[in-house]
Amino acid sequence: MSVLAKVIEPRWERRKDARPSELASAALELFVERGFAATRLDDVAKRAGVSKGTLYLYFDSKDELFKAIVREGIVPRFVEFEERMRSYEGSSADLMRLLVKTWWQKIGATKLAGISKLMISEAGNFPELAKFYHDEVIVRGLAIFKVAIQRGIDSGEFRPMELEHTPHICAAPVLMLMLWRNSFDLCGAQGMDPETYLDIHTDLLVRGLLK
Amino acid sequence: MSVLAKVIEPRWERRKDARPSELASAALELFVERGFAATRLDDVAKRAGVSKGTLYLYFDSKDELFKAIVREGIVPRFVEFEERMRSYEGSSADLMRLLVKTWWQKIGATKLAGISKLMISEAGNFPELAKFYHDEVIVRGLAIFKVAIQRGIDSGEFRPMELEHTPHICAAPVLMLMLWRNSFDLCGAQGMDPETYLDIHTDLLVRGLLK
Amino acid sequence: MSVLAKVIEPRWERRKDARPSELASAALELFVERGFAATRLDDVAKRAGVSKGTLYLYFDSKDELFKAIVREGIVPRFVEFEERMRSYEGSSADLMRLLVKTWWQKIGATKLAGISKLMISEAGNFPELAKFYHDEVIVRGLAIFKVAIQRGIDSGEFRPMELEHTPHICAAPVLMLMLWRNSFDLCGAQGMDPETYLDIHTDLLVRGLLK
Amino acid sequence: MSVLAKVIEPRWERRKDARPSELASAALELFVERGFAATRLDDVAKRAGVSKGTLYLYFDSKDELFKAIVREGIVPRFVEFEERMRSYEGSSADLMRLLVKTWWQKIGATKLAGISKLMISEAGNFPELAKFYHDEVIVRGLAIFKVAIQRGIDSGEFRPMELEHTPHICAAPVLMLMLWRNSFDLCGAQGMDPETYLDIHTDLLVRGLLK
DNA sequence: AATGAATGAGTATTCATTCAT
DNA sequence: CATGAATGAATACTCATTCAT
DSSP states (O other): OOOOHHHOOOOGGGGGGOOHHHHHHHHHHHHHHSHHHTOOOOHHHHTTTTTHHHHHHHOSHHHHHHHHHIIIIIIIHHHHHHHHHHHHSSHHHHHHHHHHHHHHHIISSSTTTTHHHHHHTTTTTOHHHHHIIIIIIIIIHHHHHHHHHHHHHHTBBBBBOSSSHHHHHHHHHHHHHHHHHTTTTGGOOOOOHHHHHHHHHHHHHHHHBBO | OOHHHHOOGGGGSTTTTTHHHHHHHHHHHHHHOOTTTTOHHHHHHHHHHHHHHHHHHOSSHHHHHHHHHIIIHHHHHHHHHHHHTTTSSOOHHHHHHHHHHIIIIITTTTTHHHHHHHHHHHHOOOHHHHHIIIIIIIHHHHHHHHHHHHHHHHHTTTOOOOSHHHHHHHHHHHHHHHHHTTTTGGOOOOOHHHHHHHHHHHHHHHHHHHH | OHHHHHHHHHHGGGGGGGOOOHHHHHHHHHHHOOOOOOHHHHHHHHHHOOOOOHHHHOOOOHHHHHHHHHIHHHHHHHHHHHHOOOOOOHHHHHHHHHHHHHHIIIHHHHHHGGGHHHHHTTHHHHHHHHHIIIIIIHHHHHHHHHHHHHHHHHHBBBBOOOOHHHHHHHHHHHHHHHHHTGGGGGGTTOOOHHHHHHHHHHHHHHHHHOO | OOOOHHHHHHGGGGGGTTTHHHHHHHHHHHHHOOOOTTTOOOOOOOOHSSOOOHHHHHOOSSHHHHHHIIIIIIIIHHHHHHHHTTTTOHHHHHHHHHHHHIIIIIITTTTHHHHHHHHHTTHHHHHHHHHHHHHIIIIIHHHHHHHHHHHHHTTSSOOOOOOSSSSHHHHHHHHHHHHHHTTTGGGGGGOOOOOHHOOOOOOOHHHHHBO
């Protein structure tokens, strides 16, 4: 397209950037704000700066858009996060603190955190997706905590602990913070300070785990 | 009226005063299963065994039905729960365990637990209701934990703790369990055993809090 | 019913007066204010001080209620009005003035005037009723004017006039006033003074008719 | 596009800019036939040959559709009609006859005449619209008659006349004819001949006004 | 690739009508 | 006679989806 055309038809210029991920990003924001059903594709399109029809060039349906957000939004980030944890060499208590902190920084503090809320809200309506999310995200996330706890037990730092339920308990306060920031925090509820909150959580947790 | 008539005209056997709560109960189940927007009033009516029009005899709109469920469903139970905690005389560690256990038994294990999921999902769409829920339920719930912690600190059982964020952390695993059972648990995810889960939670928590 | 019961159950006392005509009267007011379709039987019942079910003791349906209002509301009054005109002995110009004035006083100024608006609005939806109204009210009303005009022509007071359309023209300003008072007059439009208006009308009309 | 394609896909032949007035036109017909409340948007859409959803592309609601019909249907025609009257140079009696005749031809004989019936029927339900119609249409229409009468008085043709109510009386028979043709005329009532009717009206009126 | 006008199935809500009491 | 809870058909309005351009 010529420079002249650019001036005459600036509308056509931004298309180059209108990648699926931008559409998904706009959709995620709205899904998190309003929920899946209450989000209109009109609004998604408007926020992404494209027409409604364009959404259908990239996603077969609203359901598929939702699934794509979850699948492509969270899993890659999570894998990345998972890898960061592998090669840690310090104490298990420090590893636990690092886990929580990194999870928060890489996911919890970003808008990806909203996906947790979405999945909890919509698990009933998207059973296959819920299964996928459970297997790919939750199980893997819990496994990381499980490994960390096992590591602490093996090294003699931690008491022997049950290993199925305990990871859930390690994760719960982090998840609740993510949910909180995408629900009540928006409605004028007293805000929480994530850093303080997570420090207290890890402090309590590590004390609870130590021999 | 004879038993026979009862069979012929069961419609009129229903008591006027029982109706609102029957309807609210049916609605709660569906709202929890499917979310607010995805629940059709037709289905609520069907589950309650009445016609759609009947819903409007008792609730002005779908919104008001939702609000009534939250307001009348949870607050009274919560107040009741609150009162049970007042007069405890044992150790603070035991009080903490009792708090968690009672909360679970009286609310978490009932279908009222679904309201937590609903509020998290719909806080953005019902800001006034979210405020109400925050003030009437969350703040009061957190206050109970706050009092228990303070009590432990005062008696010398617990370490000095920050008191704004810590209650959230005490509550988080219980809430997550409530959410879990109304989301992933339904989709074939591995179930959790509430008793085991909560025992581990309180065990870790109390160890974390003790001097 | 004893005097005591009267005190104990005053609710049951007004029933004696709840005659069909009272219900019709309440309905007429609302039909005129809001139109047929926009009037809810709930409101009719409320205004009449009875329950909605009671309406069905006296009228088979909303349509029948409407028809009864028209049939029983206007025809008897109109017959009465018709009779007043028979035995007049003065000049035809004075008769014309009397006709207009009496029509106004006995019908136009009362809430029966609203029926004209109703019939114009609903003629399309109630063809049989429109036919009935046309034959029983309009034709008879026009006949009165026709007779008066013929009388004036016969006596030499009036010019020879066409007798099919002229009665409509005599009546039109009176009807318009009735419509006006039940439509724009209610919406803050500048009011008209009926007496002045009708004096001018008859003055113009008589001058137009005289030789 | 070929003629064949036209036949295969007539849907897309309709012009975007023609749509609103086509829809309004279809709606006007039905509103006049059945009244506002009794007209279903399904039927409006069907008569316009579009789907119900299409109506909402152009009008925000049924109310707005009604308002658009009144605002855009009648006011421009009326303004146009008003302008035609300005520059008349003949006698005031002839002007009065011309006024009536032109009003009839340009509005009364068209389906725009139905708007008068609609406004009378619905004034109570659309107070703001009634005010608008009163100010933009009625007041202006009456003003034209007022000017004509004043002109006749000033030139010595007409007697001195009251000027607030008289214009209403000049207009009433024309309006009644418009109403008649959209109500009883449809129900098998004896038809009136507009030309004869209006000739008699202007004849009577002018005789009444002349010195 | 992108548009946006058009669609029509789907849903909340209303209200005339019924009927056991 | 009178009630008013219950009904369900009717209808305004929404929004995911399609498709000619």
